[in-house]
Amino acid sequence: MPPTLEFFAPCPKGLEGLLAEELRGLSAEKIKETRAGVAFAGDLATAYRVCLWSRLASRVLMPLARFPAPTPEALYDGVQQTTWRDHVAPDGTLAVDAACLNSAINHSYYAALKVKDAIVDQLRDRFGVRPSVDTERPDLRVNLFIQRDQATVSIDLSGESLHRRGYRAQAVEAPLKENLAAAILLRADWPAIAREGGALVDLMCGSGTLPIEAALMAADIAPGLQRPSFGFFKWPLHDATTWKQLLDEALDRREAGLKNLPPIHGYDRDARAIRAAKENIVGADLSNLIRVRQRELSACEPEAFEKPGLVIANPPYGERLGEARELPALYAELGSALKRCFPGWRAAVFTGNPELGKELGIRAKKMHVLFNGAIECKLLHFDITEEWFMRERVPITEPSQLGPGAEMFANRLRKDFKHFGRWARRSEIYAYRLYDADLHEYNLAIDVYEGEKRFVHVQEYEAPASVDERLAQKRLNQALAVIPLVLEIPPEQVFFKVRRRQKGRTQYEKLAESGEFHEVREGPCRLWVNFTDYLDTGLFLDHRLTRQMLGEMAKGKKFLNLFGYTGSATVHAALGGARSTATVDMSWTYLDWAERNMELNGLRGKQHEFIQTDVLKWLKEKRPERYDLIFLDPPTFSRSKRMEDTLDIQRDHAELIRDACALLAPGGTLVFSTNLRKFKLDREALTDLRIEDITRRTLPPDFERNPRIHQCFRIARSV
Numbered sequence: 001m002p003p004t005l006e007f008f009a010p011c012p013k014g015l016e017g018l019l020a021e022e023l024r025g026l027s028a029e030k031i032k033e034t035r036a037g038v039a040f041a042g043d044l045a046t047a048y049r050v051c052l053w054s055r056l057a058s059r060v061l062m063p064l065a066r067f068p069a070p071t072p073e074a075l076y077d078g079v080q081q082t083t084w085r086d087h088v089a090p091d092g093t094l095a096v097d098a099a100c101l102n103s104a105i106n107h108s109y110y111a112a113l114k115v116k117d118a119i120v121d122q123l124r125d126r127f128g129v130r131p132s133v134d135t136e137r138p139d140l141r142v143n144l145f146i147q148r149d150q151a152t153v154s155i156d157l158s159g160e161s162l163h164r165r166g167y168r169a170q171a172v173e174a175p176l177k178e179n180l181a182a183a184i185l186l187r188a189d190w191p192a193i194a195r196e197g198g199a200l201v202d203l204m205c206g207s208g209t210l211p212i213e214a215a216l217m218a219a220d221i222a223p224g225l226q227r228p229s230f231g232f233f234k235w236p237l238h239d240a241t242t243w244k245q246l247l248d249e250a251l252d253r254r255e256a257g258l259k260n261l262p263p264i265h266g267y268d269r270d271a272r273a274i275r276a277a278k279e280n281i282v283g284a285d286l287s288n289l290i291r292v293r294q295r296e297l298s299a300c301e302p303e304a305f306e307k308p309g310l311v312i313a314n315p316p317y318g319e320r321l322g323e324a325r326e327l328p329a330l331y332a333e334l335g336s337a338l339k340r341c342f343p344g345w346r347a348a349v350f351t352g353n354p355e356l357g358k359e360l361g362i363r364a365k366k367m368h369v370l371f372n373g374a375i376e377c378k379l380l381h382f383d384i385t386e387e388w389f390m391r392e393r394v395p396i397t398e399p400s401q402l403g404p405g406a407e408m409f410a411n412r413l414r415k416d417f418k419h420f421g422r423w424a425r426r427s428e429i430y431a432y433r434l435y436d437a438d439l440h441e442y443n444l445a446i447d448v449y450e451g452e453k454r455f456v457h458v459q460e461y462e463a464p465a466s467v468d469e470r471l472a473q474k475r476l477n478q479a480l481a482v483i484p485l486v487l488e489i490p491p492e493q494v495f496f497k498v499r500r501r502q503k504g505r506t507q508y509e510k511l512a513e514s515g516e517f518h519e520v521r522e523g524p525c526r527l528w529v530n531f532t533d534y535l536d537t538g539l540f541l542d543h544r545l546t547r548q549m550l551g552e553m554a555k556g557k558k559f560l561n562l563f564g565y566t567g568s569a570t571v572h573a574a575l576g577g578a579r580s581t582a583t584v585d586m587s588w589t590y591l592d593w594a595e596r597n598m599e600l601n602g603l604r605g606k607q608h609e610f611i612q613t614d615v616l617k618w619l620k621e622k623r624p625e626r627y628d629l630i631f632l633d634p635p636t637f638s639r640s641k642r643m644e645d646t647l648d649i650q651r652d653h654a655e656l657i658r659d660a661c662a663l664l665a666p667g668g669t670l671v672f673s674t675n676l677r678k679f680k681l682d683r684e685a686l687t688d689l690r691i692e693d694i695t696r697r698t699l700p701p702d703f704e705r706n707p708r709i710h711q712c713f714r715i716a717r718s719v
Contacts, residue, residue, distance in 0.1 A: 208277030567594025
């Protein structure tokens with residue numbers, strides 16, 4: 001076997017970033033996140049190590065072949081190109097798992113059957129015997145993934161899913177999967193808390209999954225150490241010596257780690273759950289190291305620990321568990337227990353109903369989205385200190401209650417809302433800039449999004465150092481109190497961020513991970529926006545007319561969207577009649593968002609491509625494709641750990657425009673836009689191109705107060 005092999009580790013939705021970080025710690029190389037998991041490279045020992053140590057991966061797959069599979073015959077022939085005697089005995093057992101996505105072969109069971117037939121036919125023709133099918137414990141488990149008619153055939157080194165650690169003897173209703181529990185603990189920063197000697201308390205431990213996973217982490221115990229088998233055990237190329245070395249190392253680390261295990265306690269009101277938890281603790285070989293006992297939440301008492309730690313809870317949330325009408329009181333009781341018994345601690349509450357989180361009476365410091373099966377859940381993080389406790393406040397009903405400055409701001413906001421609200425309704429515009437630092441004392445940008453509800457997105461332009469910080473904060477508080485009053489919405493429909501100058505990689509960082517999206521209309525398009533997770537919402541409102549123009553230009557044309565972001569321009573082009581579209585961006589997150597935007601508008605099919613790559617590198621490659629219409633809207637500055645170069649749009653725009661124009665078909669058009677306020681087009685470096693400044697035509701009325709919001713150019717090659 002070659003010294004370096006390719007592998008792929010699938011994982012539950014939302015865990016890709018965590019898994020990539022974990023794989024780096026396991027000496028994996030060439031790590032690449034996808035929407036389905038993480039690809040990586042290494043030797044066979046690396047794959048074994050991931051099987052043994054990964055707390056997050058579902059499986060470890062080793063790809064054997066990749067080939068086009070537009071038909072069942074092509075799939076069969078492609079599978080037969082692999083020498084299967086190297087991977088399974090002719091009289092052994094076999095199972096095939098298959099998934100099909102956006103492909104002509106769209107029935108996964110039929111695809112799996114075709115792969116099985118190809119393997120057993122090859123072995124029978126050569127040896128006169130054939131493997132039998134065993135779906136439970138096969139000698140070889142094969143994985144097939146077909147996407148856009150491209151097949152990847154892999155062997156599954158893990159066997160059954162890696163979340164099955166081997167310790168679960170009993171479960172209660174709707175238990176957490178072990179890798180989801182591990183993700184919750186990692187998001188809650190439990191490993192760091194444990195290293196400092198902090199305790200863990202699970203107030204609703206159920207069958208003990210969170211306490212057990214917490215102990216495995218804190219004691220440096222490999223999660224696969226208790227598993228009875230892995231998929232590679234009967235694989236002909238299995239390296240038993242390497243596997244034994246890894247096991248011996250894991251056993252030594254376990255012995256050393258158990259000496260430093262901090263206190264871990266679990267409680268539950270259900271005696272049956274506590275019995276299950278105790279059996280599972282025995283199965284994990286952690287007897288007498290995790291304390292669990294039956295206790296009502298109302299009986300929670302402060303406990304004597306040397307240091308504050310992490311208190312965690314996975315309360316019911318009205319989905320398969322409990323009655324929804326009883327849950328507000330339960331969450332209020334949980335909040336009371338946290339405040340009463342764990343002052344100075346950190347807390348993490350995992351719930352599929354974040355509205356119930358408000359009943360805790362503590363403001364969440366941050367949140368993450370995680371999926372419990374198909375259920376989208378929130379992991380709410382808290383600091384149990386009084387400054388985060390919610391207090392009863394006298395409601396503000398009039399801006400004048402906040403002072404003359406707030407009243408002045410309210411009057412201006414009413415005037416703007418009357419003017420732009422009327423204009424938006426008349427023009428059928430559902431997302432617009434309402435206020436843009438119209439009063440210099442209130443240095444905000446306020447955008448309104450109309451849908452089933454009215455949402456308001458507020459950004460504060462960072463004040464210069466010369467402005468008194470306390471005065472600026474006072475005005476901001478006034479504004480945030482006034483906005484819901486004037487616009488007649490509840491405060492929870494107002495979302496606030498600070499717009500700072502972005503440096504280095506910070507421009508790519510998430511602000512939160514709520515995963516909460518709302519639909520907004522723009523002309524013929526329906527688009528998803530997100531008000532919490534990023535600095536921007538996923539829809540640049542100043543480009544509204546630019547997108548409309550692209551839609552009008554796109555009929556019958558091949559359209560390319562470079563630095564495609566969330567694909568809103570692609571949606572306009574596709575609905576405008578483009579015969580094909582390609583959206584290119586480095587971020588899987590944004591490409592997934594773009595694909596969801598397209599699907600929201602019923603736009604599916606092979607004619608719509610989504611290409612995840614470094615755009616700068618992609619443009620330098622020799623490409624046969626030519627496009628009739630290209631939209632180029634790059635960031636003003638970009639540096640990513642996945643990019644080979646940095647991008648400075650003022651410095652690099654001429655080269656970037658030239659590279660994009662090289663992809664134009666005869667008679668094609670490039671639309672180039674930038675939001676760099678001091679941008680100056682280098683026309684001398686682009687004398688062989690026809691350039692038309694269309695900035696004024698692409699400036700919407702709600703942005704005329706700020707005419708330097710963007711610059712836009714229509715570019716074509718000279719005849």
